[in-house]
Amino acid sequence: MEDREGLNPPPQAALALAEAAAIGFTLSCDDQTGSLLRTLAASKPGGHFLELGTGVGYSTSWLLAGMDPASRLVTVEKNLSHNRIAIKHLGHDPRVSFVTGDAAKFIAELLSPEENMAGKLDFIFADTAPGKLTLLEEVLSLVKPGGLFLVDDMLPKAEFNFMPDPRYIELTNRLENHPDFFITKLNWASGLIIATRKV
Numbered sequence: 396m397e398d399r400e401g402l403n404p405p406p407q408a409a410l411a412l413a414e415a416a417a418i419g420f421t422l423s424c425d426d427q428t429g430s431l432l433r434t435l436a437a438s439k440p441g442g443h444f445l446e447l448g449t450g451v452g453y454s455t456s457w458l459l460a461g462m463d464p465a466s467r468l469v470t471v472e473k474n475l476s477h478n479r480i481a482i483k484h485l486g487h488d489p490r491v492s493f494v495t496g497d498a499a500k501f502i503a504e505l506l507s508p509e510e511n512m513a514g515k516l517d518f519i520f521a522d523t524a525p526g527k528l529t530l531l532e533e534v535l536s537l538v539k540p541g542g543l544f545l546v547d548d549m550l551p552k553a554e555f556n557f558m559p560d561p562r563y564i565e566l567t568n569r570l571e572n573h574p575d576f577f578i579t580k581l582n583w584a585s586g587l588i589i590a591t592r593k594v
């Protein structure tokens with residue numbers, strides 16, 4: 396089995412990637428991760444999804460491809476030019492809301508008494524520093540029992556001579572030892588951890 400073939404990316408994914416290349420943006424997830432996002436998204440019909448770090452919408456397009464018509468996704472990105480590309484290709488989809496702003500601020504809003512979203516989200520893809528390297532506990536508190544939390548880019552990178560990053564080691568330790576989640580670590584693609592809140 397060749398796990399990088401036959402993944403059938405959604406058409407919007409290629410459009411977003413082409414524009415990402417034009418602006419020199421290289422941080423979109425890989426196709427394997429996209430395919431996993433799509434597969435897991437399809438397991439949450441009617442789900443409430445959150446993506447932290449839209450980028451140009453590459454991972455967003457995979458999530459939307461897996462979501463059913465009743466599911467809803469909010470995706471947060473602070474860089475306006477990244478966001479413009481994502482909105483250009485995916486903004487027609489009524490299931491997704493784009494937030495242009497700081498993910499840390501948005502997380503605080505979700506946990507405010509007015510929004511009161513703790514324990515209400517089915518799926519979080521945390522792909523920027525807030526919610527992954529900072530505010531981890533806050534973001535995990537948003538996940539409902541049986542809900543999923545996913546991070547990628549957990550493996551040491553070639554551009555840093557494969558030196559382990561202490562921030563990612565700490566994140567791994569915290570998830571490994573979290574009393575409220577089961578986790579699976581995948582030494583695959585960029586390195587993934589999938590966590591599910593225990594029921």
Ligand SMILES: C[S@@+](CC[C@H](N)C(=O)[O-])C[C@H]1O[C@@H](n2cnc3c(N)ncnc32)[C@H](O)[C@@H]1O
Pocket residue numbers: 422423424425447448449450451452453454455471472473474477496497498499522523524525
């Ligand atoms: C790894 S990229 C996201 C890639 C995207 N999820 C994908 O796989 O296609 C991280 C993104 O987070 C954005 N970002 C960085 N800090 C942020 C913050 N504090 N709040 C919101 N977005 C942030 C960056 O501009 C960048 O587009």
